[in-house]
Amino acid sequence: MLKTFPKGGIHPPENKITADKETVTLPIPKKVIIPVSQHIGAPAKVIVKKNDKVKTGQMIAQSNGFVSACIHSSVSGTVFKVDNIPDAGGYKRLAVVINVEEDEWLDTIDRSEDIIKEINSDKNEILKKIHDAGVVGLGGATFPTHVKLLPPKSMKPEVLIINGAECEPYLTADYRLMLEKSEELLIGIKILMKALSVNKAVIGIENNKPDAINKLETLSGNYDNILIAALKTKYPQGGEKQLIKAVTGKEVPSGELPVKVGAVVQNVGTVFAVYEAVQKNKPLIDRIVTVTGKYLSNPGNFKVRIGTSVKELINTAGGLPENTGKIISGGPMMGRALITDNTGITKGTSGILILSEQESKRRSIKPCIRCAKCVEVCPMGLEPFFLMALSRKTLFEKTENEGIFDCIECGSCSYICPSDRPLLDFIRLSKKEVALIRKAKRIK
């Protein structure tokens, strides 16, 4: 029996169109826009100013607080401006715009293709290098990695779980990485194990990626204590809590960190970034992005410098199709719809998905027939229909007791609803309202 989380989940059409497309390195763009807040936590503090010359890999904004991450220039050139620029969601945020000149890298960075197996850094050095390289969770959550590696003193990590599930439909960036950079991944895992002082690591991969499972399984023979767990293909298998449950059988208690049950989860993309940071001294300045969509003429997986505009990326993939309705940053289940393609790729961009107008239209909302399908698929054991009903009648306080903050916003409920009700939208609304109520209470 394949491992999986026991309750809920859905199986949307996989649509992994780009699974066979080898990663292509995108040419360096003419201009990059690098926001200083590409991670969860405090925005980084800008340390360059207009007209400064920067090199590829040079730090341009410094981590500003414990939960924060450094930002580096992904190109070499001149700082054009440091200004508030609308991001993908339309909010103005501070960003550094750099005009590209040449491609001059910092000399400290090892640009060779050689695989360095020997881990020479000790625990503290590893943590410092990860911090300095601005590594964050590349699965989409963008939580600063060095923070995750420093769990509260009272909790002891026991196992490192590598998230190779890639449960979102369409996306194949992690899959390509696992195939193409297997060796580096395994070394990265070793580094993380050292950093966490754990002697067990498990890579969880959904069984719709048999090549990746096979390749890693073969190679992992050379490394001690790294296991591969084949998982049932089920969304949201890659949700942190679901993955831990699937791999270890342990449930992270509501409102607690995963390390409470001894587990630390890292995405494969992150692991690769850690490898590069520690072994190659290379900060996080590029990543693999899947550009996909049913109507795209040349979808694929691209290695992209952070800050490259989405438009450029789409053009490489064949240009925006006529019937485009939606551009999504991320996967179809949890990704965000962009208001413009004139925005930069960030550390958290795992994919760019183009949906046609037809696919983007939401069907009209019909009355809830209490079929309980949303309850059935909710991986957190919540009752989405009830949360929505309460929230519709503005009974927000009541939703708190119904576990609204346990919701991981995976969207399974909205996906499955036969009446096309926007369950997650109402849950988000209620979350916001309850947070406001909580805040108001605290002030009192």
Next chain:
Amino acid sequence: MNKLKIFTKGFFSENAVFVMLLGLCPTLGTTTSAINGLGMGLATTFVLVMSNIVVSLVKKQIPDKVRIPAFIVIIASFVTIVELTMQAYVPDLYDVLGLFIPLIVVNCLILGRAEAFASKNNIIDSVLDGFGMGLGFSMALTMLGAVREILGSGSVFNIKIYEGDGALVFVLAPGAFIVLGYLIALVNRLQKRKSI
């Protein structure tokens, strides 16, 4: 408030059953036919008028703290009088209404009027109020009884309207609730239309 308004408010705008939802138990329990509803309504009206008169007469004599017990005794006396009289002269109706006759005493309508109106107003107004409220109540009961009788037994005031049996449910408990529900919805609607 003029006298006419005191008298008529119980018919519609402050109807005990449809608007104030008072005295629900006899409303549902005794309205298996129009005639039963009317009988119950009139019995209640009698008690209501008499207790209103007496309460209005003695209101100054009753210390505030024993107001409610005193009212209850007054009402209960009239209820017993109605009970005995009906037993003597209309035994058939008495049998049908049964338990609900002594229960007139806990009909919130009567205590409510004594408390809210008769204890604050003069005797003439109290009589008018009692009559108006009582007739409004009787009207509601008769109406409910008539609808239930028509739907349930195919007749109204024992006069056959259509052949065959009606839908028995309406003579039984479930029908009582359902018919009253729709009657209230209807009255609400009419009232809304009037106010617009």
Next chain:
Amino acid sequence: MAQRESTFVNMVVVLFLISAIAATALAFVYQATKDPIQKSKFEKKKQAIKNVVNDFDNNPIEEMFKIPVEGGDSVECYPAKKDGKIVGYAVKTFSKKGFSGLITVMVGFDPDGHIHKTAVLEHHETPGLGDKMQRNKSNFSKQFDNMDVPDIPDKDNDGIIIEVKKDNGTVDAITAATITSRAFCDAAERAYNAFKKIKK
């Protein structure tokens, strides 16, 4: 005149007075209605007897006697006389075989053993089904009018004469209410057995 104060003495006195007046008034009304109530109860019973037997001029209620029947119970029997001569008996009988609870029936007999008429006094049968045994609701009970009980053959030799056709008797059961019909027959049979004892 101002509102009376809520002093303890006042409260006790007022409540006592009100209660006393009420009690007196009720006693008076009670006295006044006592006889009419008695009379109406009496008339009701008399009417029930009148409904099932021939015209009489005596007071059957005063001459009522009880007849023991099987099972340790007894039924009330009201003899009806005209000019001192027996013109029939009204038997207040019952059946426990009804659908829900006791069924009480008044069965009137002519002196020769014919059933004169029947009347249901009390029952809790299902409305629309069992309650069709009432005279005004269906023709079922009319089958018993002038029923010549002594001449009914006991086809299945089980000692029971008044039975529905399903049980090899002569009575057409009420549609979809066989149980009530059986209970009604059971009551009539009980009355007939009591009647036979009178005759002896």
Next chain:
Amino acid sequence: MSKLIVSLSPHQFGSNSVKKLMFGVLIALLPTLFVSVWYFGLGAITIIVTSVLSSVFFEYVFTRFLLKKPSTISDGSAILTGLLLAFNLPSNLPFWLVIIGAFFAIVVAKISFGGIGSNIFNPALAGRVFLLISWPVQMTSWPEPSPLSKHLLGYTDVTTGATPLGVLSEGLRSGESATKLISRVPDYLQLFMGNAGGSIGEVGAAAILIGLVYMLMKKIISWHIPVSILGTVAIFTGILWFANPDKFADPLFHLLSGGIMLGAVFMATDYVTSPMSKRGMLIYGVGIGLLTVVIRVWGAFPEGVSFAILIMNAFVPLINMYIKPKRFGKNKR
């Protein structure tokens, strides 16, 4: 480039729709439909057509002109209600009673509450029980079934018989033994195939079970409700039968006769009126099973499924309130 559509995630939706689910149930009802027409002929067809048409008509008129909402008839729920109501009626019921039943089901039990999804009680059953209480005679006279080949599209035989449960209930009250009574009704194979008196859609356990399998395969319903109902009935009647086979019928008889199959598979599983959590569904099912047997064995009505489901419908809000799905990360107490 035309304007981009922006909305919150998720951006992809399943292919489920209310319509698909409802028509799925309708497909699952086809075998039963076939059996009912086979045994009850033109009578069954008249009832089914009248019931479905009047249900759809009332649904349309009252949603459009009273609720002033867009019509919901295209989702198929009114067709389903009409069909299920028809399946719960005897095949010789006058057609005007069918129309009144459909009116009660759709207008009183459904539209008054706000239409699809808002009703508390199963509309078809509410309609059925309303008819049963209101016109008990017409609702409890059952034509004898006869295979289609015999009556060749003529109306079913005018002779009326009793349902197996009716025979049992009446016989037991007059003191006959259960074993003897059961020998008087069609044997179990006949019951299984549907050759017995009863409402047009309740006979024929086989056809209903085919429908159940179809709905389970298509994931239209889960097993929890039907299995818990049938299991409870089997166990409860089994205990009674074991204690006194003379006074109580055996479990198989109880499962194959009356409306328990139709009720457990198609009526109790109605989405709107059943609990939301799996554990809730089990409690609901056990409750229906227990009440059905209690009413069948001790009550005035030979068949209790309809009442049992309606009563448990009333408990559903309480079940939903206190029986929650197990939350992730909350320890079992």
Next chain:
Amino acid sequence: MEYILIIISAIFVNNVVLSRFLGLCPFFGVSKQVETAAGMGGAVVFVMTVATIVTYLLQKYILISFNIEYMQTITFILVIAALVQLVEIILKKVSPSLYQALGIFLPLITTNCAVLGVAIIAVQTEGYDLIKSTVFAIASAIGFALSLVIFAGLREQLELSDVPEGMKGVPIAFVTAGLLALAFMGFSGIA
């Protein structure tokens, strides 16, 4: 066996609210939330039991012996009213927590005709003895509480659904009660 029949009959078959039409004011008034409904139900169980016992004794040893049965209505209602007051005072002293839970419902019970109705049914209509009367009172009160709680659950759910404007509130509550009563008719014939 007789007691079981009384209990089943009082709770299900002849449910005070759904079949006898008693206690309708609190049934519609205090049924908006399950919790308050349960509180009211508890209070009624308590008062109804005590009231039936007291009125039974009163009827048997005073009214009948002095041949003043026509004073029944007046004495019963006074006894119940006094009793409710007494219960309130005692509860306040003896168990403040219980008083907190039931306190607000107690005054409402005086005009709950179910209490008077059940007392009259027990001592007069049915002519039960003391033990049967007590059993009957407890069972009736449980029947009341049960229907009240179920009904409150239904109304809480209705609050969340889209009842048409004209039916909102009282009308739909009545229709719901009617359908509930219809369902409960299934119990008829059990006792």
